[in-house]
Amino acid sequence: MTVEEGSVGAQDLAIKPRRRMSTTQRLLLFATAWLICLMPFLFWWSTWFGRPLSDRQLNEYLQDSKHPRHIQHALVQLGERMAKQNKAQQDAAAKQWYPELVRLAADPIEEVRNTDAWVMGQDTSGAGFHEALLKMLTDPSPMVRGNAAISLVRFGDSTGRAQILGLLQPAHIAAPTAGRIVDTDKIGTAIHQGGLIAKLAVDQSGRPKQSVDIRSPIPGRIRSVAPTAANVTTGAEVAVVDPATEQIWEALRALYLIGQPDDIPAILPYERELPDIPVHVRQQALETEKAIRAREK
Secondary structure (H helix, E strand, O other), rough: OOOHHHHHHHHHHHOOOOOOOOOOHHHHHHHHHHHHHHHHHHHHHHHOOOOOHHHHHHHHHHHHOOHHHHHHHHHHHHHHHHHHHHHHHHHHOOOOOOOOHHOOOOOOHHHHHHHHHHHHHOOOOOOOOOHHHHHOOOOOOOHHHHHHHHEEEEHHOOOOOOHHHHHOEEEEEEOOOEEEEEEEEOOOOOEOOEEEEEEEEEOOOOOOEEEEEEEEEOOOOEEEEOOOEEEOOOOOOOEEEEOOOHHHHHOOOOOOHHOOOOHHHHHHHHHHHOOOHHHHHHHHHHHHHHHHHHHOO
C-alpha cells in the first residue's frame, strides 16, 4: 500500500456516520407538518358559511355578538332553509328564528345587517319582515340599502327603486379629512366591501402624523385612485370603484320587475359589448330594458 493510499484510508476511517433522527424528533417533525396542513383547513372550516349548523348552534350563533361572522353564518343557513323552491319541503322550524331576523335589522355591524336584509327577502310571509326592510332603506350603508330594496321587490314593493338604481352606479369615495396620500391600491384591482383603497397621512399640528384608512363602501373594481404623494382636501375625491358583477346583475333583475322608463339610461351602459361586462350581465340588461319598454305600451 502506498503512502497516498494509506492517507485516504485514514480519512475514510475518520468520517463519522450520519446521525439519525431520534423517534422524538421524528414525531415532532411529523406533528409540525401535520399542523401546518391542518391550520388552513380549520380556518376555512370555521369561516365557511356553507357548513351546516344544528338548531342548537343556530341559537348560539345568532346570539354571539362578539363574533359577527357567527351571526352571518347562522343567517346564511337560515336563508338557505327559507329559500327552498318547494314550499312543501320548506323548513317550518326556521320560523322560530324570524323574530331574531327582525332584531338583527338594527345590528351595529354592517355585514350582519347586509346579510339579514338578503335573508328576510327569502320568505314574504315573515312577520315584521316588510316593515324592517322599509326601515333599512335609510341605512347608512349603500349595500344594506340595496339588499333591502331588492328584498322588497319580492314583496311586490317598489319603494326601494332609487336604492336599486344606486347599485348600478360607481362609488365616489371622498377624503374624510385633508391630508397626503401615502399609499394606494392599483387601478383595476378587485376589492371587497370594506377593502382598503388608500392611506391618508393627516397632519396633527406638530404631533406625529396620523394614518387614516380609506375603504370601499361596495365590492367592485377600482376605476381610479388619487396618486401617491398627492395632497387632498376634505371632501375631495380619492377614488372611484365600479360595482361588482353580482351587484349589477341583482339590480338588473330587480329592475326587470319594477323598472321605469327613467331607469333606462342607467341600464344602457351594461348592454355594451365590453371585456369588463360579462355576457350574462349584458343579456340581463337587454332583457330588463325590453321588459321596461313593454310596460310602457
